[in-house]
Amino acid sequence: MAEAPPPRGDGVYGPKFPGKPLSMVILGDSSAAxxxxxxxxxxxxxxLATGVSRRLRRPVRxxxxxxxxxxxxxxxxQVDAALExxxxxxxxxxxxxxxxxxxxxxxAVRHLADSVRRLRSIGCKVVVGTCPDIGAIQPIKPPLRWLARRWSRQxxxxxxxAVVEAGGRSVSIGDLLGPAFEADPVRMFSSDRFHPSVEGYARAAAVMMPTLMAMLGEDDRAPATGADGVRxxxxxxxxxxxxAGTEVSAVKVDGRERGPAGRWAQLRRHPWFGEPRLWFGHRAASFGGSPVPSVSGRSAAGAVGWTPADHQAAAD
Known part of the structure; x- marks a missing residue:
């Protein structure tokens, strides 16, 4: 049932890889939990931890x-606890x-900005998935849907x-699940028709992975062109x-952080889950002699590896 508390998922991912585990925290609301x-x-x-571990070939805690x-x-x-x-x-x-x-x-924005600053003050890299488009959720009917969409975008x-000014990077979640819901609502949303399903969470995680990897020094994306660029x-x-799926980060223009209209920013639009770039399937590994399923571009199950709980179950 969707009403059950979400599983935690804490632990080490990619324990077979060498090196000290990368410390990663995830904060926020039910969409993060x-x-x-x-x-x-x-x-x-x-x-995300599985994707990072596979790309870096390093354990992630x-x-x-x-x-x-x-x-x-x-x-x-949450930041108080994270800093520990x-x-x-x-x-x-x-x-x-x-x-x-x-x-x-x-x-709300002030609390978010303060949280990003506190994390950045200890050298922690921060990526924020911004407010989803609540108006894209089907149980919400007009005219409330129109108001919810406007409030969400604002x-x-x-x-x-706030995030970019505080030193982080943002990725827009927006109506990422809206069109997919109309095509296949059972697949993209959980039984309460409000929160994402496994596929829905995988779609959101997929658009955040390129930004996460770029912050960790694994940016193999082509230079921004066309609709992407500086604003x-x-x-x-x-x-x-x-x-949805657009990254915004700070950038300098002619050595300057700010222009006449304020800070300069770089826009990058990421492929959605199912498009050619498959972040989670890259450098697939095997654990305990059991192969990790390869990603198909649509299946969330293929996008993830074994969790610490899976390792324990296999050992038992």
Missing amino acids: GYGVHRPRETPGAL LHRLAVVGSMSSGLPY YEPEVAVILVGGNDVTHVSGRAT LAAAQTV SLPEAAHEAARA
């Missing part, structure tokens, strides 16, 4: 501190509950500006809020 899935390996944290139902006001407490683990990379997914609870946008744009940060934030 993985509400609606049944297995640890299906949670967003596990998907994951700590999930996200809380189901949390708003941005809950982030300071001395994280090297942090993923934050938050904003949906701020929209559904009609909390103050300025206050919050996502404000989050983007003022407010303009980039506005565009990203309307195009």
Whole structure:
């Protein structure tokens, strides 16, 4: 049942790889916790930790501190706990509950910005998945759907500006699941028709992986061209809020961080799950003599490896 608490998924991913585990934390609300899935390996944290471990060929120690139902006001407490683990990379997914609870946008953004600054102050790299488009969720009917979409985009744009100014990178989640829901609602959403399914979480994780890897020094993407490129940060934030899967990061132009309209920002649009770039299947490994399923581009099961719980079950 989707109402069951999500599995935690904490532990070491890629334990067969050499080296000290990379410390990774995931913060935020139910979208970060993985509400609606049944297995640890299906949670967003596990998907991302598995992908990072495979790409870096290095173990990753994951700590999930996200809380189901949390708003941005809950982030300071999650960061307090995260700092005890001395994280090297942090993923934050938050904003949906701020929209559904009609909390103050300025206050929500301030909590997020402060959280990013605190993590950056210890050298932790931070990527934030901005507020999803609540108006894309089918159980919400017009005219509330239209208002929810507007509020979601406004919050996502404000989050983007705050995150980049604080030293992090943002990736827009937007209506990532909206079109897919209409085509196959059973597949993309959990039984409550509000939270994502395993496939839905895999889609969100897939668009965040390129940014995560770029921050960790594994950026093999082609130079930004065409619709991608440099904008003022407010303009980039506005565009990203309307195009799911768009990364926004700080950039210098002629050696300067700011222009007439404020800080310069780089836009990059990432392929969605099912498009040619397959981040999770890269350098597939095997664990305990059992092969990890190769990613098909659609199956979330193929996008993840074994979790610490799986290793224990196999040992038993």
